[in-house]
Amino acid sequence: MLQKLLFLSDEGYKGLKKAIAACVLTNFSIMAAFGIVINIINEVIRPFVLDEGNMNTQKILVYFLAGIVLAVLQGFIYMNEYNKTYFNAYSESEDTRLDIAEHIRKLPLSFFNRKNLSEITVNMMEDCTRIENALSHVIPQLIGNVISATLVCIMLAVYDWRMAAAVYITLPVTALFIFLTKKIQIRYGERHVKAKLRVSDQVHEYIDGIKVVKAFNLGGEKFAALDRAMHNFMKESIIFEGITGTIVTTAVVFLQTGIGIVVFTGTNLLLSGSIPIISYILFILISVKIYSPLVTVLTLSASLNYFMVATKRMQTLRNEKEMLGRSDINIENFDFKLENVSFAYNADEVISDFSAHIKQGEVTALVGPSGSGKSTISHLLARFWDVSRGRITLGGTDIKEIEPEKLMTYMSFVFQDVVLFNDSVYNNIKIGNINASKEEIIEAAKRARCHEFIMEMPEGYDTVIGENGGTLSGGERQRISIARAILKNAPVILLDEATSSLDPENEVEIQTALSELVKEKTVVVIAHRLRTVVNADQILVLKDGKLEESGTHEKLMEKNGLYRQLYQIQQESSEWKFR
Numbered sequence: 039m040l041q042k043l044l045f046l047s048d049e050g051y052k053g054l055k056k057a058i059a060a061c062v063l064t065n066f067s068i069m070a071a072f073g074i075v076i077n078i079i080n081e082v083i084r085p086f087v088l089d090e091g092n093m094n095t096q097k098i099l100v101y102f103l104a105g106i107v108l109a110v111l112q113g114f115i116y117m118n119e120y121n122k123t124y125f126n127a128y129s130e131s132e133d134t135r136l137d138i139a140e141h142i143r144k145l146p147l148s149f150f151n152r153k154n155l156s157e158i159t160v161n162m163m164e165d166c167t168r169i170e171n172a173l174s175h176v177i178p179q180l181i182g183n184v185i186s187a188t189l190v191c192i193m194l195a196v197y198d199w200r201m202a203a204a205v206y207i208t209l210p211v212t213a214l215f216i217f218l219t220k221k222i223q224i225r226y227g228e229r230h231v232k233a234k235l236r237v238s239d240q241v242h243e244y245i246d247g248i249k250v251v252k253a254f255n256l257g258g259e260k261f262a263a264l265d266r267a268m269h270n271f272m273k274e275s276i277i278f279e280g281i282t283g284t285i286v287t288t289a290v291v292f293l294q295t296g297i298g299i300v301v302f303t304g305t306n307l308l309l310s311g312s313i314p315i316i317s318y319i320l321f322i323l324i325s326v327k328i329y330s331p332l333v334t335v336l337t338l339s340a341s342l343n344y345f346m347v348a349t350k351r352m353q354t355l356r357n358e359k360e361m362l363g364r365s366d367i368n369i370e371n372f373d374f375k376l377e378n379v380s381f382a383y384n385a386d387e388v389i390s391d392f393s394a395h396i397k398q399g400e401v402t403a404l405v406g407p408s409g410s411g412k413s414t415i416s417h418l419l420a421r422f423w424d425v426s427r428g429r430i431t432l433g434g435t436d437i438k439e440i441e442p443e444k445l446m447t448y449m450s451f452v453f454q455d456v457v458l459f460n461d462s463v464y465n466n467i468k469i470g471n472i473n474a475s476k477e478e479i480i481e482a483a484k485r486a487r488c489h490e491f492i493m494e495m496p497e498g499y500d501t502v503i504g505e506n507g508g509t510l511s512g513g514e515r516q517r518i519s520i521a522r523a524i525l526k527n528a529p530v531i532l533l534d535e536a537t538s539s540l541d542p543e544n545e546v547e548i549q550t551a552l553s554e555l556v557k558e559k560t561v562v563v564i565a566h567r568l569r570t571v572v573n574a575d576q577i578l579v580l581k582d583g584k585l586e587e588s589g590t591h592e593k594l595m596e597k598n599g600l601y602r603q604l605y606q607i608q609q610e611s612s613e614w615k616f617r
């Protein structure tokens with residue numbers, strides 16, 4: 039259960055057990071040191087209290103030497119505990135983070151529609167850190183201290199069960215108190231995490247939208263929202279700390295009343311002659327010392343509750359279903375068939391009963407008014423989302439049966455929003471085919487009309503292009519993504535607004551390069567400017583998520599329907615000028 043709760047690998051779980059054992063060992067070494075001190079005290083005061091001859095200095099010397107040996111040993115024991123605990127914690131949390139990243143990669147896009155970026159970031163960074171922290175600072179010490187306290191309790195009970203009972207009597211009461219207040223701690227822990235998420239959200243939004251904030255002078259308004267979120271977080275932090283602090287302090291007070299009970303019980307037993315004075319002193323000294331690991335346990339139990347909030351969130355993320363499918367399917371024909379496909383992002387259907395045949399070796403254009411569902415269709419073809427009803431087949435196989443990664447090997451994309459990484463131009467193009475040689479990469483860049491502007495960059499292909507290609511123009515970014523697609527040379531090509539941000543000269547050249555690329559391939563192109571798709575083999579015209587009409591440009595123009603209407607509007611708008 040602990041292994042599952044902490045998301046530990048078998049190796050990590052073994053490491054945790056070793057860390058607990060190391061912690062018990064450390065506790066015992068501390069108790070042993072304490073035992074030596076007690077024995078020395080015993081030896082020193084025995085002649086005075088019990089009138090039992092002289093002080094045995096030789097024995098004291100032996101204890102003293104034993105103390106020195108123990109101190110050296112303790113150094114090794116501490117080091118061992120440190121290594122076992124921290125190495126294990128950090129290597130496990132690295133694995134957990136990578137695991138999550140891998141898991142997230144396999145989730146459908148619907149997950150990202152529901153969750154925002156800051157929530158996922160908090161999951162990957164903060165929740166993992168919390169688990170890492172629990173593994174390094176909480177769990178081994180907590181379990182180790184409970185085990186040591188139990189063992190010491192047994193040892194003391196063998197020595198004198200009445201005094202041992204007095205030492206430990208407050209423990210069950212304290213444990214019960216902690217148990218009863220657990221829910222409150224978790225509730226406020228969750229509120230605290232939510233407030234933190236809101237702050238992180240606001241910071242993201244503020245920084246992401248800084249251009250709009252500046253352009254529309256939203257500084258005051260947006261800053262106020264950020265300020266409110268920060269203020270709320272501060273309030274929640276104070277409440278949370280206040281509540282956990284009060285609970286832990288109360289528990290510690292409960293526990294330490296044990297010292298009074300030990301004194302009271304011991305005095306009574308001493309007066310009735312049931313225990314010798316040495317035992318009396320010994321138990322009082324022990325009761326002062328014995329509570330320190332238990333106080334640590336109590337303090338740690340508060341972080342444990344907060345940690346439970348992190349694990350619950352992590353569990354929710356882990357339980358998100360990955361998109362599955364077979365990787366051993368080999369597709370040989372790249373015809374898509376959409377059979378009565380319906381799809382909804384949320385409650386409302388955005389694609390309804392859509393059927394079409396997209397043939398290999400042909401260019402199929404998706405056109406229609408804004409919001410009619412063109413991009414959604416292309417996302418469904420790539421299985422970024424699974425259809426709600428109906429089915430899409432590729433070469434006769436339902437794409438739901440094909441593992442997304444496998445499906446991706448058949449496709450190249452050029453999307454509206456190009457994602458570039460903070461890496462060299464060379465590596466950004468190489469994403470299309472990680473096995474490509476430098477010559478192939480340069481060739482792809484040339485065909486995508488990137489070569490000239492890349493060569494003008496300070497370090498050519500080795501120039502790092504900044505986060506999401508921040509240092510490039512929109513057209514340049516898009517051309518890099520076309521170079522990637524050319525390099526990938528996949529049998530299916532999805533072009534979404536492929537030429538929208540290119541200047542007229544480049545557009546012509548890109549069109550030529552694309553015509554080269556798309557030969558014999560299944561091409562699905564979304565283009566708002568209808569003149570770019572007049573030569574398409576098939577045009578699918580969408581309206582409100584439904585297939586309104588389909589055919590070639592000539593056929594659709596003859597038909598005098600929505601396509602002709604859109605075409606004419608665009609012809610008129612192409613003549614539009616300022617003033």
Ligand SMILES: Nc1ncnc2c1ncn2[C@@H]1O[C@H](COP(=O)(O)OP(=O)(O)OP(=O)(O)O)[C@@H](O)[C@H]1O
Pocket residue numbers: 151383384388406407408409410411412413414415
């Ligand atoms: N991630 C999403 N979550 C929820 N609704 C979405 C999402 N993406 C698109 N939609 C909605 O689905 C409908 C179809 O959108 P889609 O982007 O497919 O249209 P489109 O024809 O490509 O539009 P445009 O030409 O303006 O890019 C729209 O009503 C849109 O608001």
